[in-house]
Amino acid sequence: MSELAATLARPPRLRGLRAIELSVLLFFVVVMGLPIVFLLVGSFNVAPPGQPAVYGFENWIRAFGEPQTLSALWMSFAFSVVRLVPSLALSVTFAWLIARTDMPGGQIVEFLCWFAFFVPDFPLTLAWILLLDPNFGFLNNIAQALPHVDGPLFNPYSFWGIVWVHLGTGGVWLNVMLLTPVFRRLGATLEEAARVAGANTFTALWRITFPVLSPMIIAIAVLSFIKGLESFNTELLLGLPAGIYVYGTRIYDYLRQEPPAYGEATALGSVFLLVLAGLALFYRRYFQGKRKFTVVTGQGYSTLRIKLGKWRYVALGGFALWFAIMMVLPLTFLVIGSFMRRYGFFDIKSPFTLAHWQALFSDPLFLGSLQNSLMIASLTALLGVLIYSLVGYLLASQRLKAPALLEFFCWLPWVIPGILMSLGLLWVFLATPLRGILYGTVWGIALALTIHDSPVSTQAFKSAFLQLGPDLEEAARVTGASWPYTYLRILLPLVAPVAMTVAMLNFGTALTSISTPVLLYSAESRPLSILLLEYSFNGEIERAAALGLLITAIICAMMLIGRRFGLQMTNPRRQEARPT
Amino acid sequence: MSDTLLEFSNVVKRYGDTAVVDGISFTVARGEFFTLLGPSGCGKTTTLRLLAGLETPDEGEITLGGRCLAAPSRGVLVPTDKRGMGMVFQSYAIWPHLTVFENVAFPLRVRREPKSAIAKRVGEALQLVGLAGLEQRGATELSGGQQQRVALARAIVYTPALLLLDEPLSNLDVKLREQMRGELQALNRRLDLAVVYVTHDQAEALAMSDRIAVVNHGRLEQVGRPAEVYERPRTRFVGDFLGRTVIVKGIYRNGAGQSWIDFEGRGRVAVQPDGKFHDGDVVRIFSRPEDITLLPTGEVAANQVAGRIERVAYMGDHLEYTIAAAGRTLILPASKKEPFAIGTDIRLGFDPARITTLPQ
Numbered sequence: 001m002s003e004l005a006a007t008l009a010r011p012p013r014l015r016g017l018r019a020i021e022l023s024v025l026l027f028f029v030v031v032m033g034l035p036i037v038f039l040l041v042g043s044f045n046v047a048p049p050g051q052p053a054v055y056g057f058e059n060w061i062r063a064f065g066e067p068q069t070l071s072a073l074w075m076s077f078a079f080s081v082v083r084l085v086p087s088l089a090l091s092v093t094f095a096w097l098i099a100r101t102d103m104p105g106g107q108i109v110e111f112l113c114w115f116a117f118f119v120p121d122f123p124l125t126l127a128w129i130l131l132l133d134p135n136f137g138f139l140n141n142i143a144q145a146l147p148h149v150d151g152p153l154f155n156p157y158s159f160w161g162i163v164w165v166h167l168g169t170g171g172v173w174l175n176v177m178l179l180t181p182v183f184r185r186l187g188a189t190l191e192e193a194a195r196v197a198g199a200n201t202f203t204a205l206w207r208i209t210f211p212v213l214s215p216m217i218i219a220i221a222v223l224s225f226i227k228g229l230e231s232f233n234t235e236l237l238l239g240l241p242a243g244i245y246v247y248g249t250r251i252y253d254y255l256r257q258e259p260p261a262y263g264e265a266t267a268l269g270s271v272f273l274l275v276l277a278g279l280a281l282f283y284r285r286y287f288q289g290k291r292k293f294t295v296v297t298g299q300g301y302s303t304l305r306i307k308l309g310k311w312r313y314v315a316l317g318g319f320a321l322w323f324a325i326m327m328v329l330p331l332t333f334l335v336i337g338s339f340m341r342r343y344g345f346f347d348i349k350s351p352f353t354l355a356h357w358q359a360l361f362s363d364p365l366f367l368g369s370l371q372n373s374l375m376i377a378s379l380t381a382l383l384g385v386l387i388y389s390l391v392g393y394l395l396a397s398q399r400l401k402a403p404a405l406l407e408f409f410c411w412l413p414w415v416i417p418g419i420l421m422s423l424g425l426l427w428v429f430l431a432t433p434l435r436g437i438l439y440g441t442v443w444g445i446a447l448a449l450t451i452h453d454s455p456v457s458t459q460a461f462k463s464a465f466l467q468l469g470p471d472l473e474e475a476a477r478v479t480g481a482s483w484p485y486t487y488l489r490i491l492l493p494l495v496a497p498v499a500m501t502v503a504m505l506n507f508g509t510a511l512t513s514i515s516t517p518v519l520l521y522s523a524e525s526r527p528l529s530i531l532l533l534e535y536s537f538n539g540e541i542e543r544a545a546a547l548g549l550l551i552t553a554i555i556c557a558m559m560l561i562g563r564r565f566g567l568q569m570t571n572p573r574r575q576e577a578r579p580t
Numbered sequence: 581m582s583d584t585l586l587e588f589s590n591v592v593k594r595y596g597d598t599a600v601v602d603g604i605s606f607t608v609a610r611g612e613f614f615t616l617l618g619p620s621g622c623g624k625t626t627t628l629r630l631l632a633g634l635e636t637p638d639e640g641e642i643t644l645g646g647r648c649l650a651a652p653s654r655g656v657l658v659p660t661d662k663r664g665m666g667m668v669f670q671s672y673a674i675w676p677h678l679t680v681f682e683n684v685a686f687p688l689r690v691r692r693e694p695k696s697a698i699a700k701r702v703g704e705a706l707q708l709v710g711l712a713g714l715e716q717r718g719a720t721e722l723s724g725g726q727q728q729r730v731a732l733a734r735a736i737v738y739t740p741a742l743l744l745l746d747e748p749l750s751n752l753d754v755k756l757r758e759q760m761r762g763e764l765q766a767l768n769r770r771l772d773l774a775v776v777y778v779t780h781d782q783a784e785a786l787a788m789s790d791r792i793a794v795v796n797h798g799r800l801e802q803v804g805r806p807a808e809v810y811e812r813p814r815t816r817f818v819g820d821f822l823g824r825t826v827i828v829k830g831i832y833r834n835g836a837g838q839s840w841i842d843f844e845g846r847g848r849v850a851v852q853p854d855g856k857f858h859d860g861d862v863v864r865i866f867s868r869p870e871d872i873t874l875l876p877t878g879e880v881a882a883n884q885v886a887g888r889i890e891r892v893a894y895m896g897d898h899l900e901y902t903i904a905a906a907g908r909t910l911i912l913p914a915s916k917k918e919p920f921a922i923g924t925d926i927r928l929g930f931d932p933a934r935i936t937t938l939p940q
Contacts, residue, residue: 475673477660478632478744479687479734489686493677 016483021400024391028409031451035424036273036416042427043266059263069268072250073275079159079235079246080228083166088221090167091175094319096209098176099183100191102305103315113176116327118559120512121169122233122532123548126541127330128165129237130337132156138333157242165234168326171227175220182216191306201306223414226279229272230417232515237536247272248419248515255423255519269420276415331552338546356542365531366547372442373528376517377510379446381503384453389499391454392461393491397470410458413451418516422448426519440522448516453506464498465491504562508555585610585774586631586742591640593626600626602798603640608742611772613765617785618795619821624778627795628744631776632667633660644741661690666740670747672731674719680706681715684733691738705733708767725756732764736771743768745777749784761788782822786810794818811868811934819866819936826867828885828906832937834859841865841937843906847885849930851937866936873929874901874914884927889920903928 047054063069097103098110131139134152143153155161190212194204210217232248239249247268254265308315337343341353360366391410394400413421425448429438438444472494476486492499514529521530528551535544586608593601601623608614616624629635631642633649641651649658675683684705688698706712709729714722719730728748735743745764749757765788768775779785785792786806793803794817802814813819816827830841830849839853841863849865857863880886887905899919903910905928912928920926 469671471669471671471673472675474632474634474660475667475669475675475731475734476686477634478663478665478667479690480661480664480738481686481690482661485690490675494675496677 017394017397017399018401020390021394021402021406024387024394025402025406025409027387028406028412031425031428031447032409032412032416032421035421035428038427038431039266039273039420039424040270042262043270045266046263059267063264063267064271068245069250069264072245072247072268073271075244076229076231076246076248079162079166079231080225083163083171083228084221084225087167087172087224088175088217090322091172091179091220092210092217094172094176095179095183096205097315097319099180100186100209100306101308101312101315103308103312103319105316109316109319110176110180112323112327113173113180114563115556115559116168116323117170117173117177118508118555119169119327119331119552120508120548120555121165122237122512122514122529123334123545123552124169124330125165125234125237126536126544126548127334127337128156128161128168129541130333130343130545131330132161136343157238157244159244162234162238162244165238166228166231168330169234171224175224178220179217182213186213222279226276226415229276230419230515232417232419236514236533248417251419251423252515252518265423269423272417272420280415331549334545334549334552337542338549340542343542343545356546360543360546360550365526366528369526369528369531372525373511375442376446376449376525376527377507379442380449380453380510381507383446383450384457384506385499385503387450388454388457388502389461389492389495391458392463393465393487395458395462396465396468410454412454414455418448418452418513419519421452422516422519425451429520440520440525442525445517445520445525445527446510448520449510449513450506452513452516453502453509457502457506460498460502461495464495468494500562504558507558511551511555583610584608585612585645586776587641587643588627588631589641589643591627591630591637591642593623593630593635594638600798601630601637604795604798604800605640606793606800606803608774608776610774611768613768613775613777613788613790615777615779615785615789615792616795617779617782617792617821620780622795623798624780624795625746628667628746628776628778631742632665632744633658633663664738664741665744666735666738666742667744668728668731668735668746668748670750672727672748672751674722674727674730676718676720678719679715680711680717680719680722680730683719683730684737687734687738701737702733705737708736709733709763724751724753725760728752728760732767736767736773739771740773743773743775745775747779750779750781757784764788786822794821796821811871812936813866814936816866816938819938824869826869826872826910826912827864827938828908828910829862829864829940830906832857832859832861832863843885846906847880847927849883849885849935850932851935854937856939857937862940864938864940865930866938867930867934869912871931871934872912873931874912874920875927875929876918876920877925878927880927883930883932885930887926887928889922889924889926892919892922 043059044055044057045053046056046058094109094113098106098113103109129137131137132154134140134155134157137152137154137156140152140154143149156165186209190208191204194208195201199207230248231246232252235244235246235249236252239245245253251265251268254261254268338356339352339354340346341348341351341355391406395403395406395410400406425444426439429435429444432438438447468491472490473486476490477483481489511527512529514533517527517530518533521527528547532544532547532551535541535547584607588607589605590603591601591605592599592603604623604627606614616627618624626635630637630650636657637650637652639652641653642649644663647658648654648656649663650656675686678686681702684702685698688701693701702715703712706715709732711726711729711733714726719727722730728751731748748764749760752760761784764775764777767773777785777788789806791803792806792809794801794809796817802809802818809818810822813822819825819827828843830843832851833840833842833848834853834857837853838850839857840848840850842848851865875884885905887903887910889901890904890909891902893900893902895913897916898913899916901912901914901920903912903926910928914920
């Protein structure tokens with residue numbers, strides 16, 4: 001009885017909030033927790049799919065009886081580590097040059113990095129094949145003309161080939177975008193103090209700037225490392241021909257067998273989960289002790305830039321060269337490739353043709369896939385905004401019963417590779433009554449992609465709501481507005497720029513993701529990215545190039561439009577609203 | 581009391597184990613300007629938020645105009661949006677995506693007022709706060725003072741039952757603050773609107789309020805008219821918080837229907853008989869520096885204590901003496917007209933109507 005009274009006494013607002021929190025948690029448990037449990041349990045299920053379960057260790061024994069399995073895990077690790085060093089060095093250098101030096105054209109450089117981040121990796125990988133393939137690669141053909149070169153000089157289907165291609169895709173550019181504001185916020189005061197104390201520019205940089213920023217840099221390194229473990233697209237295109245498997249492609253390989261080796265795939269996935277759990281633990285341990293040294297800026301904030309003198313042109317030249325090699329060159333060859341009758345044969349009569357583009361647009365598969373892709377991407381964008389704005393609001397409200405748990409679920413998809421999550425979801429879809437709606441449909445794929453977008457989306461909304469502060473909401477409530485009215489009229493309009501950005505980002509990832517839909521699509525729900533994969537596997541590299549270009553163009557056009565409308569991850573209007 | 585508007589009785593609000601509001605009770609009359617004064621973290625803002633319904637009380641009862649707003653023991657809790665309050669936040673909380681007009685019209689739109697009435701009342705409210713003509717400005721294009729006025733207009737546009745002000749002047753510069761102080765008071769009188777005002781600035785509280793409640797550690801230390809709390813503080817905290825104090829130690833004496841404080845033969849000051857103290861108790865007496873007169877060397881008479889000038893500081897418009905008296909060092913301001921030299925034996929004249937006796 002007293003318990004009832006206590007429940008009644010709770011304010012409706014908190015009761016509502018609690019209800020929302022519980023339903024969000026429940027949603028996460030179902031779509032994230034359940035797949036993982038299914039994965040773990042499934043790895044011990046030795047019966048074929050659809051049959052009554054029989055439990056045993058056979059899957060594990062078989063999976064780890066094969067040397068390729070361990071080597072695939074090892075390769076994932078090796079790739080991620082080897083990539084990390086040059087990629088971090090590049091992004092720290094670029095970010096520093098943009099934010100802290102007088103390198104000319106800093107704004108354009110920043111824009112180019114931003115642009116490059118949105119160029120999807122699969123078309124880029126295709127482009128590198130066009131450039132480096134031992135048989136028809138353009139650069140290899142040129143190299144043939146050099147003295148002392150016989151046989152192909154470059155081979156993209158190799159460890160170093162994969163590492164190289166990765167240096168040009170997403171990761172580096174993303175890190176530049178993450179680090180630039182950090183360098184900017186640091187300002188010059190600390191460096192100036194070091195200079196006054198007698199250090200030269202380089203010493204100040206090495207002894208002050210980088211150590212101060214080290215927690216941030218290490219955080220980005222750990223996140224990139226984990227992200228690197230799930231890397232799939234490049235490894236699929238370049239690794240498979242050379243027999244180089246990473247853990248993601250290995251799972252893909254197991255599932256492509258006839259019949260699909262679900263048991264082995266789930267066993268491998270489960271091991272990977274354990275590795276990730278260990279990493280996450282290390283990450284938390286490390287940051288519990290060290291997090292505290294965030295840079296405090298306040299009065300006396302100085303943004304004086306370091307004068308590079310003559311070197312500033314060298315710096316700009318270096319960046320331009322890197323951008324030309326990693327972006328302009330491959331994209332150019334993607335264009336050339338899509339217009340060539342037979343790629344690599346420049347000497348034949350009328351080598352250029354529109355045939356591949358015509359073939360692409362007249363392919364009934366293409367039209368269906370385009371429809372599917374747009375449907376999936378729109379759903380993903382919409383679901384992402386709806387769900388994660390609410391989650392972000394909850395996290396920012398600081399009135400939750402279990403904020404750590406919610407935060408944990410939001411970050412989970414960052415460490416669970418898309419293919420693994422899809423594998424788990426596949427089991428969940430098959431086991432639920434919603435099977436008809438979710439299994440092999442655009443809805444199922446959109447749901448999986450939405451889950452995968454959770455970390456960035458929630459953080460974006462959370463920081464937007466945190467910046468807003470509680471006052472704006474409370475002011476509306478005091479004047480007599482109900483919570484839903486307040487949410488629609490005050491809160492959502494205020495975070496609209498962030499919502500648009502999140503929607504666009506999610507739209508873009510949905511359009512280009514391969515690892516997430518690859519296990520979930522069916523003939524009816526095939527998206528463009530999978531069609532691209534099929535074209536390139538079938539050796540229709542010219543048509544694949546055309547499709548890759550098309551996807552790239554769609555995304556870049558969207559991002560440019562978005563930029564024009566001033567989309568951003570934060571909401572500066574609030575700052576202006578602050579009384580001075 | 582028939583004109584009691586708000587009753588706030590024995591309200592407790594806990595965060596974990598700490599009671600931020602620890603059994604606070606007060607009443608506010610219709611049209612009264614009531615101030616909650618205290619240092620930051622004392623619970624005054626939480627009290628205001630409890631009134632607004634932004635926080636939930638754990639115990640106690642809040643009643644406004646006969647309507648119970650919150651009574652946890654009976655399971656009553658009126659949600660924020662159903663309380664009909666007006667509130668101005670410290671940050672003003674102007675919605676940056678709306679114009680001035682839309683900001684002020686929001687409460688009326690929520691109440692589904694007809695369009696014509698909205699335009700009329702928004703116009704009146706803006707007129708009242710002196711912002712007529714700025715309707716179509718973006719809310720973020722305003723200065724701090726203007727934003728403050730928009731927040732005020734938004735809070736009064738629907739004639740709230742109670743106007744809650746949470747340090748509304750603390751973000752303004754000194755000149756603007758003084759101007760707004762007067763305007764807020766005028767508004768309170770003109771609309772006959774009861775105001776609960778939260779501040780940590782004692783000058784603001786003294787100048788504006790009908791009554792002041794001094795809050796410390798989640799409790800009310802004293803409630804009273806400004807002169808009352810300033811001149812006759814009931815606790816050491818209230819005395820210190822409201823201004824500079826002079827405190828001297830003495831012995832409480834009681835005899836023949838009279839009470840006085842004895843300063844070991846160096847003077848005595850008459851006080852009101854007080855049942856709390858007994859003959860021979862060591863007590864402290866408390867006064868405001870400006871209520872003490874410095875008298876030249878001479879016989880120490882009634883209500884006087886002997887002292888000696890130790891140091892003089894020239895402060896421009898006045899002098900400041902450091903004086904040894906009754907075993908303590910006191911700092912007292914005085915006029916430049918009749919300066920005393922260092923080492924002069926002087927007398928401190930206390931005003932028996934303006935001193936408070938506090939226990940040791």
